[in-house]
Amino acid sequence: MQVLLVDDEPLARDELRALLAAHPDVSIAAEAGNAIEGMQLINRLNPDVIFLDIQMPKISGLELVSMFDPEHVPHIVFVTAFDEHAIRAFDAHAFDYLLKPVEPARLARTLARLRRSLPAGAPDYQPLINLQPLQQLPCHGHNRIVLLPLAEVESVIARLSGIYLVDRDGQEHFTELTLKTLEERTPLLRCHRQHLVHPQAIAEIRLNDSGGADLITRHGRSVPVSRRFLKSLKDALGV
Amino acid sequence: MAQQLALVFQLLQQTCIFLVIAWILAKTPLFTPLMQVTIRLPHKLTCYVVFSGFCVLGTLLGLHVGEAIANIRAIGAVLGGLLGGPSVGLAVGLTGGLHRYGMGGPTDIACMVSTVTEGLLGGLVHRLLIRRGRVDLLFQPMLVGLVTLAAEIVQMLIILALTTPYATAFAVVNTVALPMLTANSIGSAMFMRLLLDRRAMLEKYSNAFSARALRIAARTDGVLRGGLSAASAQKVATIIAEETGVGAVAITDRERLLAFTGTGADHHLPGTPIVSTHTLEAIRDNRVVYADGNEVAYTCSIHPECRLGSTLVIPLQDADGQVIGTIKLYEPKGRLFARVNRTLGEGIANLLARQILTGRLESQRSLLSQTEIKLLHAQVNPHFLFNALNTINAVIRIDPDRARTLVQHLSTFFRKNLKRPEEEVTLAEEIEHVNAYLQIELARFGERLKVEIDLPYIYAQARLPAFSLQPLVENAIKHGTAHLLGPGHIRLFAEPGKNEHTLLVHVEDNAGLYPLARQAGAGLGMTLVDKRLKARFGERFGLAVDALAERYTRITLTLPLNEESPDASAAG
Numbered sequence: 042m043q044v045l046l047v048d049d050e051p052l053a054r055d056e057l058r059a060l061l062a063a064h065p066d067v068s069i070a071a072e073a074g075n076a077i078e079g080m081q082l083i084n085r086l087n088p089d090v091i092f093l094d095i096q097m098p099k100i101s102g103l104e105l106v107s108m109f110d111p112e113h114v115p116h117i118v119f120v121t122a123f124d125e126h127a128i129r130a131f132d133a134h135a136f137d138y139l140l141k142p143v144e145p146a147r148l149a150r151t152l153a154r155l156r157r158s159l160p161a162g163a164p165d166y167q168p169l170i171n172l173q174p175l176q177q178l179p180c181h182g183h184n185r186i187v188l189l190p191l192a193e194v195e196s197v198i199a200r201l202s203g204i205y206l207v208d209r210d211g212q213e214h215f216t217e218l219t220l221k222t223l224e225e226r227t228p229l230l231r232c233h234r235q236h237l238v239h240p241q242a243i244a245e246i247r248l249n250d251s252g253g254a255d256l257i258t259r260h261g262r263s264v265p266v267s268r269r270f271l272k273s274l275k276d277a278l279g280v
Numbered sequence: 281m282a283q284q285l286a287l288v289f290q291l292l293q294q295t296c297i298f299l300v301i302a303w304i305l306a307k308t309p310l311f312t313p314l315m316q317v318t319i320r321l322p323h324k325l326t327c328y329v330v331f332s333g334f335c336v337l338g339t340l341l342g343l344h345v346g347e348a349i350a351n352i353r354a355i356g357a358v359l360g361g362l363l364g365g366p367s368v369g370l371a372v373g374l375t376g377g378l379h380r381y382g383m384g385g386p387t388d389i390a391c392m393v394s395t396v397t398e399g400l401l402g403g404l405v406h407r408l409l410i411r412r413g414r415v416d417l418l419f420q421p422m423l424v425g426l427v428t429l430a431a432e433i434v435q436m437l438i439i440l441a442l443t444t445p446y447a448t449a450f451a452v453v454n455t456v457a458l459p460m461l462t463a464n465s466i467g468s469a470m471f472m473r474l475l476l477d478r479r480a481m482l483e484k485y486s487n488a489f490s491a492r493a494l495r496i497a498a499r500t501d502g503v504l505r506g507g508l509s510a511a512s513a514q515k516v517a518t519i520i521a522e523e524t525g526v527g528a529v530a531i532t533d534r535e536r537l538l539a540f541t542g543t544g545a546d547h548h549l550p551g552t553p554i555v556s557t558h559t560l561e562a563i564r565d566n567r568v569v570y571a572d573g574n575e576v577a578y579t580c581s582i583h584p585e586c587r588l589g590s591t592l593v594i595p596l597q598d599a600d601g602q603v604i605g606t607i608k609l610y611e612p613k614g615r616l617f618a619r620v621n622r623t624l625g626e627g628i629a630n631l632l633a634r635q636i637l638t639g640r641l642e643s644q645r646s647l648l649s650q651t652e653i654k655l656l657h658a659q660v661n662p663h664f665l666f667n668a669l670n671t672i673n674a675v676i677r678i679d680p681d682r683a684r685t686l687v688q689h690l691s692t693f694f695r696k697n698l699k700r701p702e703e704e705v706t707l708a709e710e711i712e713h714v715n716a717y718l719q720i721e722l723a724r725f726g727e728r729l730k731v732e733i734d735l736p737y738i739y740a741q742a743r744l745p746a747f748s749l750q751p752l753v754e755n756a757i758k759h760g761t762a763h764l765l766g767p768g769h770i771r772l773f774a775e776p777g778k779n780e781h782t783l784l785v786h787v788e789d790n791a792g793l794y795p796l797a798r799q800a801g802a803g804l805g806m807t808l809v810d811k812r813l814k815a816r817f818g819e820r821f822g823l824a825v826d827a828l829a830e831r832y833t834r835i836t837l838t839l840p841l842n843e844e845s846p847d848a849s850a851a852g
Binding site: 059075 | 663670675678724762764766
C-alpha cells in the first residue's frame with residue numbers, strides 16, 4: 042500500500058518511517074511537514090493511506106480532513122500524543138488512530154485492518170468535518186501561505202492554471218483546494234462551470250438575454266451565472 | 281421666721297459657691313468616671329474621693345448658727361451613694377461624718393450618724409434602681425432632689441432623737457431645718473444637672489467627631505486600594521475637603537503634588553514637584569509639620585499672593601514606617617486652624633496609609649496565588665512532557681548518546697522548575713533553565729527552529745525573579761514559531777537600558793503572532809512576569825511588548841543592573 046506521512050516534527054516522521062520499514066508491503070510515497078504540503082501531495086499522489094498528525098502549524102490534521110477532494114478521500118490513520126478531544130471523536134466513530142510514541146504491535150494491528158478494508162474504500166469522515174468545518178482557506182501567496190477567512194471570499198474562479206479565490210478587494214489567491222471541495226465543504230454556491238459565489242456576497246442578480254445572468258457582488262464585481270446553474274442558484278437563495 | 285428665711289438665702293448662696301467649684305472640677309478628667317454608673321473599683325475610688333471632698337466642703341461652707349452648723353454636706357453623701365452604690369455611700373458618709381464629728385458641738389454625734397445614714401440611703405436607692413433596671417432614673421435631677429429631701433428629713437429626726445437635751449435639739453432643728461432642706465435638695469439636683477450637661481456636651485462633641493471620621497472612612501474606602509495615583513489622590517482630597525471644611529487639601533507622593541483642591545488650586549498644580557519646605561521636612565523627618573502662620577511662619581512657596589495662611593503636613597507611612605507621601609490641610613489667612621482638624625488629619629493619614637497597605641497586600645496575595653497556579657501548570661504541563669518523551673523516544677533509535685544528553689536536559693529543566701517563584705536568581709541561572717528547555721524543543725523541531733542567544737558574560741550576574749525568562753521563551757515557541765510553516769527563529773539578546781543601571785533582555789520570534797498569542801493565554805503569563813518585576817524592583821522595571829504582525833514579536837524585560845557586578849560601561 043502507498044502511504045503518506047504528514048507530521049511537522051521531523052523526528053516523529055523518522056520514528057514512523059523506521060517502524061513502517063518492518064512491513065514490506067507498505068511503501069512510503071512521500072512525507073509532508075505540514076497540512077498544506079500534505080494536501081498538495083494527496084492531490085498529486087493519491088495515496089491509499091495517510092498517517093496524519095493532529096497538532097500542526099496553521100492547519101491541524103483535523104482541519105485537513107475537511108479540505109480533501111471528496112472524490113479522492115484516502116484512508117486516514119490519525120497520530121497524536123495527547124489530543125483528548127480528537128481521541129473521543131475517533132473512538133465515537135471507530136476511526137483508527139495511533140498514540141505517540143507508537144507501539145509496533147499496535148501499528149501492526151492497524152496495518153492488518155487497513156489491508157482488509159482498503160478495497161472497500163475510505164470510511165465517511167463527515168463526523169470529523171462537522172467537528173472542524175472549513176473556516177479558513179489556505180492560499181499560496183508570493184512564496185508564503187495565507188489563510189483566507191471564508192467570510193472574505195466573494196467568489197471562486199477556475200482557470201487553466203488552477204483555482205483562485207477572489208476576496209472583497211478583487212484580489213485573486215491561488216489555492217490547492219478543488220472546486221468540488223469548496224462546493225461541498227463551504228457555503229459557496231456553484232453558479233457556473235468555472236465559478237462559485239459566496240451567497241452573502243451577492244448584491245444583485247441581472248438576468249441576460251441568453252437565459253443566464255450576471256451576479257453583482259457587494260463590492261461591485263460581476264460573476265457570471267450559466268443557464269444550467271441559474272435554477273439551482275435561485276433555489277439555494279430562495280428567490 | 282424672718283431669721284429662718286434669711287438663713288435659707290444665705291445657705292443658697294453658699295450652695296452657689298459649692299456648685300461653682302463643682303462646675304470648675306467638672307471640666308477636669310476627674311469627673312469623667314462620674315458620668316456613668318460604674319462597678320469598677322478605680323471608678324468607685326474616684327467617686328469616693330470626689331464626693332467625700334464635696335461632703336467635707338459642704339460642712340466647711342456651712343453657716344454657724346449658734347452651736348450648730350447649717351450645712352450642705354448631704355449633697356456629697358447622697359450623690360456618692362446614688363452614683364457609687366451602698367459601699368461608696370457608706371464610705372463617703374463616714375468620711376464626711378467623722379470630719380463633722382471632729383468639729384464638735386452638741387449635735388456632733390447626731391450629725392455624724394445622720395451623714396452616714398444619708399450616704400447609705402443614696403446607696404440603697406442606687407441598688408434598688410439598678411435591680412429594677414432603671415439606671416436612667418439615677419440621673420434624674422428631680423429624683424436626686426427628692427432623695428436628698430428625704431435624707432435631710434431623716435437627718436432632722438436623728439438630731440431630735442440623739443441630741444440632748446431635747447430643747448437644744450429642737451432649737452437647732454427649728455432654725456436649720458428649712459434652710460438645709462431647701463439648699464440640699466436644690467443643690468444636689470443642680471449638681472446632677474451639671475453632670476448631665478457636661479456629659480451631653482462631651483457626647484455631642486465626640487459624636488460629631490466620630491461621625492465625621494466615620495464618614496470620611498466610609499467615603500474613601502477602597503479608593504486607594506490601587507495605590508497612590510493622581511486620580512485616586514484627587515478623589516480622596518475632594519472627600520477630605522468636603523468633610524472637614526478646611527480651606528484646601530493636597531496629597532503628594534515623595535516627589536510630586538498628586539492632587540490639590542480648594543483655595544489656591546489655580547497655582548498649586550498637580551504633577552508639579554514639591555517645593556514647600558514644610559512638606560520636604562515632613563517627608564525627610566517622617567513627622568507631622570504644623571505651620572500655624574503665627575509661631576511657625578507659613579507663606580506659600582509657589583505664589584506670593586496665595587491666600588493660604590497655615591498648613592498641616594502629615595506624612596503617609598508605609599508598613600515599615602517609610603514615608604510614601606503626605607496629606608496637607610490648609611486654612612486661608614485669617615481663619616483659625618481648628619484643633620479638631622489636626623487630630624482628624626492625623627487620623628485620616630493613618631486610615632489612608634492603611635488602605636494603601638491593604639491594597640498592596642491584597643494584590644501581592646492574589647499575585648502570589650496566580651503565580652502558584654501558573655507554576656503548577658508549568659510543573660505538570662503534560663504536553664511538554666509528552667512531546668519531550670516522544671522526541672527522546674525517536675532519538676534513541678538514531679543517536680543513543682544524544683538521547684542521553686536530552687534526558688539530562690529534561691532532568692535539568694524539571695529540577696529548575698522546582699524552584700519557588702519568589703526566589704531571586706541570576707540571569708545565568710535563568711538562562712540554564714531556558715537552555716534545558718530549548719535543547720528539547722530544538723531536537724523536536726529540528727530544521728524548523730533556529731535559536732540565537734547573545735547574552736554578554738558581563739550581564740550573567742544580573743538578578744531577576746525565577747521563572748521570568750523561561751515562560752517568555754516557551755511562549756515564543758508555543759504561541760509563535762510553532763505556528764509557522766517556514767523556519768522559526770528565536771533570538772535572545774541583552775543590551776544596556778537607556779536609564780543608568782538598567783538592563784534590557786529581549787526575547788524575539790519571527791512569527792509576529794502577538795495578538796493571537798495573547799488570546800491563547802500567553803497574556804496571563806506575561807502580565808504575571810511584569811507584575812512580579814514591578815513588585816520586586818519598582819515601576820520602572822517590567823515587561824514590554826513590541827510586535828509587527830506576521831513579522832516579529834519582541835518581548836523586552838527591563839531589569840536592574842547590579843552596581844557591584846562587572847560594570848555595564850564596559851559594554852555600553
